[in-house]
Amino acid sequence: xxxxxxxxxxxxxxxxxxxxxxxxxxxxxxxxxxxxxxxxxxxxxxxxxxxxxxxxxxxxxxxxxxxxxxxxxxxxxxxxxxxxxxxxxxxxxxxxxxxxxxxxxxxxxxxxxxxxxxxxxxxxxxxxxxxxxxxxxxxxxxxxxxxxxxxxxxxxxxxxxxxxxxxxxxxxxxxxxxxxxxxxxxxxxxxxxxxxxxxxxxxxxxxxxxxxxxxxxxxxxxxxxxxxxxxxxxxxxxxxxxxxxxxxxxxxxxxxxxxxxxxxxxxxxxxxxxxxxxxxxxxxxxxxxxxxxxxxxxxxxxxxxxxxxxxxxxxxxxxxxxxxxxxxxxxxxxxxxxxxxxxxxxxxxxxxxxxxxxxxxxxxxx
Ligand SMILES: *[C@@H]1O[C@H](CO)[C@@H](O)[C@H](O)[C@H]1NC(C)=O
Ligand SMILES: *[C@@H]1O[C@H](CO)[C@@H](O)[C@H](O)[C@H]1NC(C)=O
Ligand SMILES: *[C@@H]1O[C@H](CO)[C@@H](O)[C@H](O)[C@H]1NC(C)=O
Numbered sequence: 001x002x003x004x005x006x007x008x009x010x011x012x013x014x015x016x017x018x019x020x021x022x023x024x025x026x027x028x029x030x031x032x033x034x035x036x037x038x039x040x041x042x043x044x045x046x047x048x049x050x051x052x053x054x055x056x057x058x059x060x061x062x063x064x065x066x067x068x069x070x071x072x073x074x075x076x077x078x079x080x081x082x083x084x085x086x087x088x089x090x091x092x093x094x095x096x097x098x099x100x101x102x103x104x105x106x107x108x109x110x111x112x113x114x115x116x117x118x119x120x121x122x123x124x125x126x127x128x129x130x131x132x133x134x135x136x137x138x139x140x141x142x143x144x145x146x147x148x149x150x151x152x153x154x155x156x157x158x159x160x161x162x163x164x165x166x167x168x169x170x171x172x173x174x175x176x177x178x179x180x181x182x183x184x185x186x187x188x189x190x191x192x193x194x195x196x197x198x199x200x201x202x203x204x205x206x207x208x209x210x211x212x213x214x215x216x217x218x219x220x221x222x223x224x225x226x227x228x229x230x231x232x233x234x235x236x237x238x239x240x241x242x243x244x245x246x247x248x249x250x251x252x253x254x255x256x257x258x259x260x261x262x263x264x265x266x267x268x269x270x271x272x273x274x275x276x277x278x279x280x281x282x283x284x285x286x287x288x289x290x291x292x293x294x295x296x297x298x299x300x301x302x303x304x305x306x307x308x309x310x311x312x313x314x315x316x317x318x319x320x321x322x323x324x325x326x327x328x329x330x331x332x333x334x335x336x337x338x339x340x341x342x343x344x345x346x347x348x349x350x351x352x353x354x355x356x357x358x359x360x361x362x363x364x365x366x
Contacts, residue, residue, distance in 0.1 A: 033091040033364045034163050035116035036084075037147075037217070039140045040172035042122030042334060044084040047075030049122045051100035054132040057123035063303050063320045067337055077122055079302065079324045080337030084118055086344035087170060087221075091364050099143045100135075112147045114154070116167065119143050125177040126201045126208075127188070137173055141208050148215040164216030165271075168364065171209070174225040174254060175333075177201050179234075182247045194246075198254040206261045213269055219363050220274040221347070222262065224255035227283040232301040232310035233332040241299055241308060255280055259356065275363045276356045277347040286328065286339070293342060295326050302327040302336060 038044050042057065050060045058075065059065075065073035067080035075098070076082045088095045096116035104110055123134035130136075135143070151160040181188045181197050188197055209220060228234065229247035237244050259276060266272050290298050302321040303314035312318060314331035321327060330336045335343075346354045349361040 032366070033093065033166060033168055035114060035167035036088055036091070036093055036096055037116050037144060037167060037169045037212075038084050038087075038096055038118040038120055038172075039137060039144070039170070040120040041124045041134075041174075041176055042077040042120075043175075043340070044082060044118070044120040044170070044172045045075065045077065045098075045122045045124075046082065046084050046095055046118045046120070047098040048100045048118065048120060048135060050075040051098065051103075052121075052132065052134070055123070055134060057121075057134050059122065059314075062316045063314055063318065064331075066320070067324060077331065077334040078337050078340065079320075079330045081340065082337070083172065083340045083344055084120065084170075086341050087168070087348075087360070088116075090344060090348050090360070091168070099140075099147070109146050109150060112150055114151070114163065117144075117147050120172070123176055124173065125180065126173055126204045127197070128177045128180045134176075137171075137205070137208055141211050144212065145215060151216075161216055165218040166366075167217075168219050168221055168360075169212055169217040170221040170223075171205070172223045173205070174201060174251075175228045178225060178228060178247055178251055178254065182244070182250070194250050195253065198250055198257055201254055202258040202261050205258065206265055209265060210269075213272060218272055219366065220272065221277065221360055221363065222258070222274060223277040223279045223347070224258060225251045226279040227251065227287065230283070230287060230298075231333050232299065232304070232308040232329050235299055236308055236310045251280060273358070273363055273366055275347065275358050275360045277343070277360075278354050278356070279343065282343055282346050282354055286342075290328065295328055295339075297321075297326060298328045300327075301329045301332050303331050308332070 049055050049058050059077040060073050060075040062073055068074060085095045093115045096118040099117050099119045102110045102112055119140035121135035123130060124136055126137050155163055180186055227248055228251055229244035234244040234247055235241045262274060262276055286293055287298050299308055301309040302324055304310055304318050305312035310332040324336050325338045327336050328339055347360050349359050
């Protein structure tokens with residue numbers, strides 16, 4: 001008798017669960033994105049580099065994280081959250097955990113959450129490879145391949161393809177390649193002309209996107225590089241603290257080369273949809289009219305030491321500003337939390353000029 005009642009109860013509970021699941025999926029449009037796979041550099045690293053013992057590209061110490069909900073440094077190069085967090089919030093998902101945090105002592109991949117994983121690594125580049133310091137984009141794609149295999153095991157091949165086709169693959173990369181090239185006497189500048197170098201960056205990125213496509217990716221969010229010659233560290237090279245012209249010029253050249261390659265990729269593989277974000281334009285508009293966004297300091301970093309607080313990084317002995325929300329830069333390379341949030345707002349459903357050919361909201365809803 002009790003057994004019977006239990007069975008009925010179980011049946012009831014199961015059907016209620018199903019009903020809830022149905023209700024949830026039909027009322028919540030954010031359900032259209034089941035996962036986010038984040039690749040890139042320090043703009044979206046949420047703690048991978050914490051697990052690289054020899055890397056100096058780290059942010060897991062104060063004053064980083066001072067405005068994070070826990071008030072603690074997490075490895076994000078920010079006073080608080082970064083773009084990876086804000087994108088996840090937009091589509092109602094948790095921020096994907098750092099890939100390296102999922103590895104066991106034996107370096108085996110543990111249980112990766114189905115809602116996505118973050119592969120990004122501070123200092124990372126497309127062409128530039130600094131093993132032990134950061135995880136190159138090529139290596140990040142290798143890491144994704146292991147998550148992909150696990151998904152296929154969990155969901156079956158068809159289930160995994162369906163899941164991944166709806167998921168977002170965001171790639172934020174390129175700044176470090178350009179910084180490295182435009183250092184005095186850089187190795188890269190002895191091998192390549194600037195034009196060859198930015199062409200190589202764009203074509204390598206497309207090759208890696210093709211590899212991701214081969215492993216289920218269909219919805220890409222790709223950002224161009226920002227006006228990176230205007231970060232405090234680069235302004236330091238100019239006597240009047242203006243932006244470094246060559247870095248900016250070749251940033252636009254890289255972005256201009258990438259856009260038609262993305263169009264071609266879509267022509268070759270029509271089941272790809274993507275949103276390209278004009279980070280350069282967004283940053284340019286902010287620098288032109290900072291007041292519009294409540295920002296009053298666009299040159300000096302909030303946290304650091306020396307001229308423009310750009311002689312020395314943000315560390316526990318550095319000074320930091322009390323007014324983080326009116327600074328463009330948190331440290332000598334990275335935007336404040338507020339500016340990362342603004343960028344995600346712009347790419348998600350901001351004015352049309354910032355995204356090509358569709359915005360991230362439209363991409364998410366596919
Ligand atoms: C390159 O060297 C010149 C002259 O030594 C110096 O003025 C300039 O700041 C350096 N630029 C960079 C990017 O280090
Ligand atoms: C500093 O920037 C200004 C404005 O962009 C530029 O005209 C000038 O050549 C730069 N000076 C140096 C030393 O780079
Ligand atoms: C997504 O790609 C498909 C196939 O090319 C296309 O028909 C569709 O219009 C695209 N969606 C958007 C919103 O651009």
